[in-house]
Amino acid sequence: MTSQIKMLYRNRQTLVAKVKNYWVKGVLKKSLYNQVLIELGLEERTDAITNPLSEILEVGDDLRQPLPERTKVIDIFDKIGTVITLLILGDPGSGKTTTLLELTRDLIVRNEKYRNQLIPVVFNLSSWKNKKQTIADWLVEELGNKYDIPKKIGQAWVSQQQLLPLLDGLDEVKAKYRDHCILALNQFQQDYDANLVVCSRIKDYQALSNRLNFQKAVYIRLLSLEQIYHYLDSLGNDLIGLRKLIAEDTVLQELAQSPLMLNIMTLAYQGVAVEDLPKTKAVEERRKQLFDAYIEKMFKRRKTNQQYNDAQVKHWLIWMAQRMVEESQTVFLIEKMQPYLLRNRKQKQIYGLMVGLMFGLMVGLMVGLIIGPMAMLMLGLMFGLMFGLMLGLMGGSKEEIKTVEILQVNWKKILINLLMVGLMGGLMGGLMEGLTEGLMRGLMFGLVVGLIRGLMVGLESSEIETKTSPNQGIWKSARNAITVWLMYGLIGGLMFGLMAGLTEGLTESLMAALMGGLMFGLVGGLMFGLIFGLRNGGIACIQHFSLRLVLYRNNYIPWNYARFLDYAADRIFLQKVGGGYIFIHRMLMEHFAEMKSEN
Structure with a gap:
């Protein structure tokens, strides 16, 4: 094997x-449905699809055809064809x-047994x-x-038809886009065969004007x-009390x-006498x-x-459910919280100012340290705070x-930029200021500029959403920001200081020039390293901290959010999936979203 x-x-x-880990082990095996071990019945629904062969196939008047007992979806799947x-x-x-x-x-x-099978992948x-x-x-x-x-790999898999997309939640697409989504699915199926x-709720699907050009449609009875x-x-x-009430x-x-509702009943009404069970004639009120x-x-079970x-738990879950419904979210990730969660102009302004001021404070501090004396330090801080204030007011x-969770250093790009700009700088310096001294100064200057440019283009980052622990993305971003700051600050500073010292040493004492150049280079390098660090994870950490603080001060979330979400999962309101959380069912999420907070 090559x-x-x-x-x-x-x-x-x-x-x-x-x-397998995300959906089968993480969701299916922990599902409430595993508590209701009842064989679900299936029936074929020919009215739900537009069969491309309908002109030559005769379909009977009965559009609902019950399938034999114990029929599994995999059985239907296998009989469809190529x-x-x-x-x-x-x-x-x-x-x-x-x-x-x-x-x-x-x-x-x-798929684990046979290599020639399509890769089944779940998408929402x-x-x-x-x-x-x-x-x-x-x-x-x-x-x-x-x-x-x-x-690149994803494009190859899709174009070469190596995937079997399993698409859940057609009904969770925003209502104004659902018909367009069906057209897009039909076009994709036609283009790629x-x-x-x-998967979809039947009433939401039937309300649409378009139909999927699929071969089979089944309805879960x-x-x-x-x-x-x-x-x-x-x-x-x-x-016994629940059984008697259901009978009448x-x-x-x-x-x-x-x-789902049967299982909820068994959990909610276990041990409750029939006379204590609430009665109503309205389905929505009963639900x-x-x-x-x-x-x-669930609160009483876990005292x-x-x-x-x-009341506080319900308040926070109501806010979370409302935001997830608004954004058509399935999985909630702490690190994916965005500024759109802020509800009014005042909250957004406070958040923008906090981000701008923290950014300006860090930049101003580094500028003040480079300039030197205490007066200059204060001036740098004031400049940084004013800059940050303007940044915040301008739409932070x-x-x-x-x-930024994965960083890859492309040394090839760094080396190419270092050599190209360095040689060009040396050539230009030699032509402008004389062959010997000008060439040396130009070469030194070009190498420094080349290094800076190489570091800017040679650091590549990517974002990963399949998390294994809560808020993993922010912690990794913070670690990467500090690593980049120190690594690039020290490398760039030492190289810049060494070149500056060697250049000045052509006309002055070499040792004194080297010491001065190295000191200046290290301070300046840490400044540039800070910029690179902020660019590669630092800004995300500042934004996330500011957003969390504003949400916390407005009582939308607790400060230790991961501990609270684990607490809610322990009470079977949420389910932990990797580093994210989902409500145990969409219907429970919708119920929380419709509730009114008590405080």
């Missing part, structure tokens, strides 16, 4: 491992995402927000953002009363048809009561290690926070 083939195989296995396009539909809480992830799990098992369509962006470009972008796949699986009663009976006497309450029967009861039950009061609150 090294190139080994590398291609290793890249494939790396992506498969990431999908080019596979499948649409999975269902009601809220019916198990659509779980079904998609079960298909992912089964496909990964095959909620991040598709630009109707002018093709699905191919979006997939490459998401491979980079979610799975840390270099753009691609295999695709798409709701649970029957027989399945519901059998499941409740299997759990013991603690749910048609609204509760309707809700219990959803596996609201059910989620409220679940929230209170030990109570670090926050219940609009800048996106971009973490």
Whole structure:
């Protein structure tokens, strides 16, 4: 096996491992659906798709065709043919995402056995927000953002049809873009003859004017009363009250048809007598009561290690859910918080001023240290603060926070710039000031400028979104900023000081010139190193700290956000996935988003 083939195989296995760890181990195995061990029924829905062969295929009047019991999505998938396009539909809480992830799990098992299989990769369509962006470009972008796949490799995989995109959340695309998204999916499938699986809530899909040109569409049937009663009976006497109420309450029967809602009922109403259970004839009101009861039950189950009061927890989760719904977010990452979370002009101004002042303070301090005396230090600080104040007032609150987690030093670019600019500077100096001394001065000056330019273009950074610990991106950005500051400051300073000393030593005492040049070079190098450090992670840290402080002062978040999110996950409101957090279900997130805070 050649090294190139080994590398291609290793890249494939790396992506498969990431999908498995992130979605199968991180989400599927921890899902609430694993608590409801009921076989979900499937039916084929020919009315949901535009079949390209409809002119020669005769479709019967019955557009809903129940599939045999114990039919799995993988069974339907295998029967479609060489080019596979499948649409999975269902009601809220019916198990659509779980079904998609079960298909992912089964496909990964095959991929681990056979190398010629397509790579199954889960994407969430909620991040598709630009109707002018093709699905191919979006997939490459998401491979980079979610799975840390270099753009060149991602483009090759998409163009060579080596991926099997499993697309969840068509209904989570912003409503004004959904029809455009369907057109883009159809165009992508036609252009690339691609295999695709798409998942959506059925009512949101039926409300659209366009349809997917797919070969198969399946609908996840709701649970029957027989399945519901059998499941409740299997759990013991603690749910007798719930079973009696379901038997006489048609609204509760309707809700219990959803596996998610049935599981929420068993958690919220366990051990509650029938006369104590709330009664209502409105489905939405009953759903609201059910989620409220679940929230209170989860608080009571985990009274030990109570670090926050219940009202405060709800307040922070309400704010978080509202922001996630507004931005069509699925996974919440602390380091991905952006200035758009600030709700009014005053908050944005305070944030902008904080960023500008901290930046100006650091720059002013370094300028003052270079100039020298105490008076100059104070002058440098004042200059820096004024500069930072102007920067903040000019729109510092609009800048996106971009973490810098991976740094690669391209020594080839640095060397090329060093030699090219250095030689050009030497030649020009020799022509202008004389062949010997001018050549030496020009060469020294050119090498310094070449080094600075080389350091600017030779440091390459990238952003990775698949996190393993909370706020990982900011901590790595801070570490990289300090590393760049010291490394570039010392290297650039020593080289600049050495060249300046040698140049001055042509006319004065060599030792004195070298000492003076090195001292000046180190201070100046640390100044330039600070600029490089701020450019490669430092600014992101300043922005993030300022944003967190403003949000904290307005009681939108606690100061130790990661500890709070872990606390909420321990109470089964959230689920930890890598370094991010998701609500245990989109319906619970929507419920929190509709709640009003008590404080």
